[in-house]
Amino acid sequence: xxxxxxxxxxxxxxxxxxxxxxxxxxxxxxxxxxxxxxxxxxxxxxxxxxxxxxxxxxxxxxxxxxxxxxxxxxxxxxxxxxxxxxxxxxxxxxxxxxxxxxxxxxxxxxxxxxxxxxxxxxxxxxxxxxxxxxxxxxxxxxxxxxxxxxxxxxxxxxxxxxxxxxxxxxxxxxxxxxxxxxxxxxxxxxxxxxxxxxxxxxxxxxxxxxxxxxxxxxxxxxxxxxxxxxxxxxxxxxxxxxxxxxxxxxxxxxxxxxxxxxxxxxxxxxxxxxxxxxxxxxxxxxxxxxxxxxxxxxxxxxxxxxxxxxxxxxxxxxxxxxxxxxxxxxxxxxxxxxxxxxxxxxxxx
Amino acid sequence: xxxxxxxxxxxxxxxxxxxxxxxxxxxxxxxxxxxxxxxxxxxxxxxxxxxxxxxxxxxxxxxxxxxxxxxxxxxxxxxxxxxxxxxxxxxxxxxxxxxxxxxxxxxxxxxxxxxxxxxxxxxxxxxxxxxxxxxxxxxxxxxxxxxxxxxxxxxxxxxxxxxxxxxxxxxxxxxxxxxxxxxxxxxxxxxxxxxxxxxxxxxxxxxxxxxxxxxxxxxxxxxxxxxxxxxxxxxxxxxxxxxxxxxxxxxxxxxxxxxxxxxxxxxxxxxxxxxxxxxxxxxxxxxxxxxxxxxxxxxxxxxxxxxxxxxxxxxxxxxxxxxxxxxxxxxxxxxxxxxxxxxxxxxxx
Numbered sequence: 001x002x003x004x005x006x007x008x009x010x011x012x013x014x015x016x017x018x019x020x021x022x023x024x025x026x027x028x029x030x031x032x033x034x035x036x037x038x039x040x041x042x043x044x045x046x047x048x049x050x051x052x053x054x055x056x057x058x059x060x061x062x063x064x065x066x067x068x069x070x071x072x073x074x075x076x077x078x079x080x081x082x083x084x085x086x087x088x089x090x091x092x093x094x095x096x097x098x099x100x101x102x103x104x105x106x107x108x109x110x111x112x113x114x115x116x117x118x119x120x121x122x123x124x125x126x127x128x129x130x131x132x133x134x135x136x137x138x139x140x141x142x143x144x145x146x147x148x149x150x151x152x153x154x155x156x157x158x159x160x161x162x163x164x165x166x167x168x169x170x171x172x173x174x175x176x177x178x179x180x181x182x183x184x185x186x187x188x189x190x191x192x193x194x195x196x197x198x199x200x201x202x203x204x205x206x207x208x209x210x211x212x213x214x215x216x217x218x219x220x221x222x223x224x225x226x227x228x229x230x231x232x233x234x235x236x237x238x239x240x241x242x243x244x245x246x247x248x249x250x251x252x253x254x255x256x257x258x259x260x261x262x263x264x265x266x267x268x269x270x271x272x273x274x275x276x277x278x279x280x281x282x283x284x285x286x287x288x289x290x291x292x293x294x295x296x297x298x299x300x301x302x303x304x305x306x307x308x309x310x311x312x313x314x315x316x317x318x319x320x321x322x323x324x325x326x327x328x329x330x331x332x333x334x335x336x337x338x339x340x341x342x343x344x345x346x347x348x349x
Numbered sequence: 350x351x352x353x354x355x356x357x358x359x360x361x362x363x364x365x366x367x368x369x370x371x372x373x374x375x376x377x378x379x380x381x382x383x384x385x386x387x388x389x390x391x392x393x394x395x396x397x398x399x400x401x402x403x404x405x406x407x408x409x410x411x412x413x414x415x416x417x418x419x420x421x422x423x424x425x426x427x428x429x430x431x432x433x434x435x436x437x438x439x440x441x442x443x444x445x446x447x448x449x450x451x452x453x454x455x456x457x458x459x460x461x462x463x464x465x466x467x468x469x470x471x472x473x474x475x476x477x478x479x480x481x482x483x484x485x486x487x488x489x490x491x492x493x494x495x496x497x498x499x500x501x502x503x504x505x506x507x508x509x510x511x512x513x514x515x516x517x518x519x520x521x522x523x524x525x526x527x528x529x530x531x532x533x534x535x536x537x538x539x540x541x542x543x544x545x546x547x548x549x550x551x552x553x554x555x556x557x558x559x560x561x562x563x564x565x566x567x568x569x570x571x572x573x574x575x576x577x578x579x580x581x582x583x584x585x586x587x588x589x590x591x592x593x594x595x596x597x598x599x600x601x602x603x604x605x606x607x608x609x610x611x612x613x614x615x616x617x618x619x620x621x622x623x624x625x626x627x628x629x630x631x632x633x634x635x636x637x638x639x640x641x642x643x644x645x646x647x648x649x650x651x652x653x654x655x656x657x658x659x660x661x662x663x664x665x666x667x668x669x670x671x672x673x674x675x676x677x678x679x680x681x682x683x684x685x686x687x688x689x690x691x692x693x694x695x696x697x698x
Contacts, residue, residue: 112461288597
């Protein structure tokens, strides 16, 4: 049973609960710890769609053969500044953490490092991996391709994934600057939420099955597709991610990427890409951090627009939610609690 | 005099005309050649805002002391996979080409390379530099910070530049995939065009001096600002570019970046950033190109939406315009011809 007090769950309770499920599913303790940290950290940021809610479907994916509980991701080829990692269908956060640490080590040697992963699946919140670099005083970027659920200008149907790009950059006195965004106009979860409420959506969010913009959220699951953010610009960024994470890594791309949450027994072969730059190789790290602090100060001190209380740096809201979560517990939404309880039933927790 | 026939100018005539101006302004022939190629290539793509139209103001910038006609950009510090280049206020395309070639060489050695430029100014169309990598069978990214002309969510006033990001990626049978985009919703030139026509603009394009979205294009130059594309997402991408091109290179950033076209005698200290990945170090280049061709094929063969004739890859329109331009000349718009004639008067061409 998961202990919920005043609608909140403590970080340590949530980690322990998730680990019990993963150990019962046959994973090693170290890998379960890694995966729990990735998912619970996302919950502390308030990014509940990509947090522990995803553990139940990930373990179903594993039970059905799409993932291998005991697989070890492995560097298959590498050079002084790059590596290709075969995930061997390990729990994806395990492969992603290993690959990001590899890119960090490469960048530490040579200023910039790249690592790519193939034979992987859904890795949760990409931002976690970028943050590993920032915690090492480096600039981290993390990207992944995902199953096609987005259209592109001129197309009818689903062409590309809503491929996310994330970065994290250290500062001196402030928290790391931290962005985690999909390349669609909004997350699909917002479309589903509008559908539940029976509300129309802006016409820049989705297209219907004919490729026409639609304000009816129910069209999305009737053969519709998400729209890229900012039209051809979002298309261009999503395509870059498809190439870096899919084409360049040897993973599947576009229509070859299956939907992990539906094709639970399939070897999805998503690809991930990580790029790390090490500022301290290029200038004294204190200089870099002072420059970052100055950047943050200038943005914070900009006058605010009517109705705005303050100007947020990317990631600042997430850090504040995390501070609260570490102090008083995570206010998990009801849908997440439901998923966690169902997972408890699955694994007799 | 520039020879205009049937409203078109041949590439060779335009290169020669631009070179004459630069030689008269005191530049070396090699640097004039480099700069002419950058600007004329942009015109062949149909990106006239960043083509030879900009040579007149660049030469005024040079005449007034903001640029040094005889400066040589110089690698100041470097490692196996990175370099910092002091542009010494050379004509910016000269510094940018040198820095991109440096990043290409680094990537060729180690799989991925980074170079950053400081002491530079307006470098024209960023896409040209990314294309240099694609011409060497590599993946190129080019970015620059620019003077602040864009707001961010919650702010009143100008906070960041409309910092562009570009990439170019080689294929086998197709043309390189190629994107050059600013991080604002649209280019400022579209706002000015609407103002000239007396037409209202969508409310996602600009904010007025109070930071409120405005449909009145004349508000932009009355203390207004461009809006980032897709709200916080465009803000996040523009900020990443500001950090990679400005903070990490040692260049000026945000409000320290002056406006080259106004502060013509100022040392602008814009920064540029280039990242190159070499696919052939990671897999046989023919495999990579075949995978890129397959990606292009899948996108091209997607059914089209109502009203769409075809689905374009990023850059495809630009390549087709360039083919036409190389065959039949460049259909330079009247405003470009006017700038070129004025430049001819300046330098007695």
